[in-house]
Amino acid sequence: MKILYRKNLGAIIVAFLAVVFLRAPVKAEVLRMIGPEDVGGAWAQVIKRFHKRHPDIQVKYISGPWSTDERQNMYIRSFLSGDPIELVYMDVTWTAKFADAGWLMPLDRWFTLKKQEEFLPGAVEAGRYKGSIYRIPVRGDVGMLYYRKDLISKPPRTWGEFERICERYSNPPERYCIVFQGMQYEGLVCDFLEYLWGAGGEVIDPNGKVALDSPQGLEALKFMRKLIERKWAPKAVLSFQEQHSLSAFSQGKAIFMRNWPYAWTILNREDSPLRGKVGIVPFIHKEGYESVGTLGGWGLGIARGVKDPEKAWKFIEFATSAEAQKILHFRRGAVPSRKALFLDPEILKVSPHYRDLYDIVMKARTRPPHPDYPRISDTLQKHVSAVLAGVESPEEALKVMARSIEGTLRGKKENYLKRLTLDYDLKRTLKNTILFTSISVPLEFVLGLLIALLVNAQFRGRSFVRLAVLIPWALPTAVMAMSWQWMFNNPFGVINDLLVRGGFAERPLDWLSSPSGAMSAAIFADIWKTTPFVVIILLAGLQTIPQELKESISIDGAGPLRRFFHLTFPLLLPFVRVALIFRVIHAAGIFDLIWVLTKGGPADSTRTL
Structure with a gap:
């Protein structure tokens, strides 16, 4: 009896364990991503919908600091630690740096040419490095020109048209012609590039050579300096970031403003004095050339070393879908990266200016794609600022910037003590x-x-x-x-x-x-x-x-x-x-x-x- 009892007890235990383990759910794959605070719960909603369709994949959104640089450093630390954050939510300027370091996985096998055609061309190019795609655009951004529709009937397209309007309508200090981002930071680089590209110039040409010290570069710097000298822009613009420019423009201190798409929503709030009085157009350019806006925005990539990249791609595919981008737009005001959404009836009902924005964002360009872009940007920031402040001449600034960027591209390795003494x-x-x-x-x-x-x-x-x-x-x-x-x-x-x-x-x-x-x-x-x-x-x-x-x-x-x-x-x-x-x-x-x-x-x- 004891032997039979033991056999029955053993059989019961085995059967119980089999039932438990067979019925236990398969552990979901956890994919992490870092972003700013999820204001409005946009990403939470995107992830919730994704989980309903893919219960075997769990996406964890990590709320990082608002500082873009600090979030970039969080990703870098994870790469160096050997435990990379699987989903890399990147700014447009990170792609080259991360890809060159070998931290990202190429996405060409999933992001085919046919799929690329559904997105804004500039946003796609921002994810390309040395011929391969490493970043899929989630949301876009572009610099553009705001103007007062109640003051001028026809907005300018060229520098010449802009100058004539400034001569006629500006009345400083009560009303300047334009405000922009003139503080020594990344925003100033974005502004300068729009003048440079609008004159046919380049920082780095297609062959990888520095092309900044050129007639086009000189014209761009001289035109920006002229804005200050003629008092078409206030001298205080040298301390302006986006919010300062918007504040001055919304108070009627300027006819034009260079800014990003987010400003349109603020200017058209019910309590805004400029509600219904503001239009948007592509940024001005030199006669004979085309308008180009500086591209901004965020996209997703996959960290190299991820256990199951197919699952990571499934989330990226959903997060960049029309459904997800509409959630991000309605809950967070994000500009889509898909072309079709700029004519979507639901979006146009809330954001009617997207018809005009589409033409602007289609011509957007990314900043110089180089692993050492932060150093290139730093060089541009301080010397363009010096020109606006009257500390350096445009000619002097161009030569110094060109030499500095050439050194960055070459990656100088001569005697560091000598470099320090001459730096x-x-x-x-x-x-x-x-x-x-x-x-x-x-x-x-x-x-x-x-x-x-x-x-x-x-x-x-x-x-x-x-x-x-x-x-x-x-x-x-x-x-x-x-x-x-x-x-x-x-x-x-x-x-x-x-x-x-x-x-x-x-x-x-x-x-x-x-x-x-x-x-x-x-x-x-x-x-x-x-x-x-x-x-x-x-x-x-x-x-x-x-x-x-x-x-x-x-x-x-x-x-x-x-x-x-x-x-x-x-x-x-x-x-x-x-x-x-x-x-x-x-x-x-x-x-x-x-x-x-x-x-x-x-x-x-x-x-x-």
């Missing part, structure tokens, strides 16, 4: 760092010492004052710098408004759009931010001075100055050294404040080590 950028940034540190640190120390002496004294409300003094230091640097950027802004900033109203200035000052003004603004913001740090250290030192010594020197008849120099300051010296050492180290390595406030511009005037 133009190092000399400039070293000079800026010394200037910034030598002015900000002494001022912060003097102010910090005075405030520490003040809050160390006995008076009513001392605790509240001490707390208030620490507020600037407690605020996040990025938030603080963004606030100062708006306060220093011309013509919208409160600082200029107070100076003009108080009679201290006849007109708004170009704080952030001139080299000296930008450095002054950076120093001022740093003093406001970090003086409380000095106060904390010195106040701690003042608290250690024995009260008996203070009373003793006072009995001897010492006045305030004598007490300070013969008692307070000598005993405070150890704390002074600590404060100065920390402040010099921090000031010499300042980055976040400068980056948010000025991006290192204009003309590299605020770029530090």
